[in-house]
Amino acid sequence: MRIAIPTLLFSFLFLVSCNKDEPITDSSGETYMLQIPQGFQAPEIPDDNPLTPAKIALGKELFYDPILSKDNTISCGSCHMQNHGFSDDKALSIGVEGKVGERNSPTLTNVAYKPHFFKDGGIPTLELQILAPFDNELEFDLNIVDAVDRLKADDHYSAEFLKVFGTEPSAFGLTRAIAAFERTLLSGNSRFDRHFIQGRSVLTDAELRGYELFKSDELQCASCHSGIMFTDYSYQNIGLKENYPDSGRARITVNQADAGKFEVPTLRNVAVTSPYMFDGSIETLDGVIDFFASGGTNHPNKSELIQGFEISDQEKADLIAFLNSLTDQSFLSNQEFQP
Ligand code: HEC
Numbered sequence: 001m002r003i004a005i006p007t008l009l010f011s012f013l014f015l016v017s018c019n020k021d022e023p024i025t026d027s028s029g030e031t032y033m034l035q036i037p038q039g040f041q042a043p044e045i046p047d048d049n050p051l052t053p054a055k056i057a058l059g060k061e062l063f064y065d066p067i068l069s070k071d072n073t074i075s076c077g078s079c080h081m082q083n084h085g086f087s088d089d090k091a092l093s094i095g096v097e098g099k100v101g102e103r104n105s106p107t108l109t110n111v112a113y114k115p116h117f118f119k120d121g122g123i124p125t126l127e128l129q130i131l132a133p134f135d136n137e138l139e140f141d142l143n144i145v146d147a148v149d150r151l152k153a154d155d156h157y158s159a160e161f162l163k164v165f166g167t168e169p170s171a172f173g174l175t176r177a178i179a180a181f182e183r184t185l186l187s188g189n190s191r192f193d194r195h196f197i198q199g200r201s202v203l204t205d206a207e208l209r210g211y212e213l214f215k216s217d218e219l220q221c222a223s224c225h226s227g228i229m230f231t232d233y234s235y236q237n238i239g240l241k242e243n244y245p246d247s248g249r250a251r252i253t254v255n256q257a258d259a260g261k262f263e264v265p266t267l268r269n270v271a272v273t274s275p276y277m278f279d280g281s282i283e284t285l286d287g288v289i290d291f292f293a294s295g296g297t298n299h300p301n302k303s304e305l306i307q308g309f310e311i312s313d314q315e316k317a318d319l320i321a322f323l324n325s326l327t328d329q330s331f332l333s334n335q336e337f338q339p
């Protein structure tokens with residue numbers, strides 16, 4: 001499937017390109033007010049995909065509909081589950097016919113802010129990302145053209161696409177609608193946010209000590225997990241493996257210096273997105289901290305920031321308490337995101 005990405009990009013241009021002079025606008029005419037969390041900047045919304053209530057509702061319906069997979073068993077929501085911060089609980093996600101995927105399913109928390117997609121950064125936009133599960137035999141395993149034909153044969157979807165896009169179901173509309181829904185998945189109301197952004201002093205001493213450790217020169221966590229999203233979106237080799245079975249960023253750049261580099265993930269809602277790492281090989285936050293404390297392998301591309309450190313049981317408990325304070329319960333139970 002990774003090898004298929006250039007083909008995928010190519011077919012995308014054919015299927016959904018539109019003339020710049022004739023922007024396709026949403027015929028519903030209504031506008032949607034994105035509830036931007038306090039302290040966050042507004043995410044960029046592409047000109048050809050304005051947010052409207054009807055489009056977001058259609059995108060949500062498609063996100064949860066297994067009609068998009070070969071055997072009608074898997075939807076986006078199968079691998080991106082709300083109670084897991086829109087990730088899943090498997091080491092490697094499971095597609096049609098129980099086929100095991102190649103990477104751990106990432107959270108979609110605040111995905112609207114991401115500058116690139118996939119752990120190797122191989123996909124430039126959210127709209128384009130939506131094509132990936134279709135051609136992947138380990139995910140939907142259904143050609144996008146066939147998926148669109150299914151929607152055309154469905155009276156309800158035909159009516160909804162007409163309402164939202166003024167056309168019959170199309171790959172253009174499908175990708176725009178799901179991306180619009182994904183851009184509403186904003187999360188900025190964790191205990192950490194209430195304390196530091198909303199100024200409500202809710203964090204415990206343990207959580208505050210954990211935050212200090214997180215930022216400390218010794219642990220260096222905040223050097224990569226920086227800013228309001230707790231990531232700088234860079235690609236780093238953390239020395240997880242001696243020999244990586246997945247070359248990570250090098251899959252895209254074909255440069256050995258990028259082998260074993262993966263995008264720094266956000267830590268928002270990290271307590272509910274286990275297991276961790278590109279391959280789901282670490283089950284708990286405790287295990288993640290033990291890994292960073294060990295300093296990892298001697299992979300030639302390993303970041304200099306990963307040096308290992310000593311940490312007491314108390315400090316580890318504090319650091320975990322801090323990571324748990326990044327969970328946004330209102331996001332995980334928000335009914336607007338439910339099918
Ligand atoms: C079989 C499980 C599975 C299904 C079905 C699935 N995904 Fe994913 N998704 C993944 C995995 C695994 C990745 C990570 C891929 C990678 O990094 O190479 C991913 C990555 C993503 C990303 C990129 C996130 C990031 O941080 O870069 C987005 C967005 C996304 N999926 C949305 C969707 C949407 C929308 C659908 C439905 C059209 C969908 N996914 C269907 C498992 C799945």
Ligand code: HEC
Nearest residue numbers: 219220221224236262263264265276277278288292303305
């Ligand atoms: C050199 C940059 C860097 C530093 C320093 C760093 N991390 Fe990370 N962290 C990453 C990358 C890259 C990944 C993803 C690796 C992968 O996908 O295999 C990651 C993964 C994680 C994960 C798993 C998240 C997930 O969704 O899978 C947690 C939790 C985490 N880091 C916490 C920490 C803590 C705590 C520290 C400090 C002790 C720290 N990190 C230091 C780059 C860094």
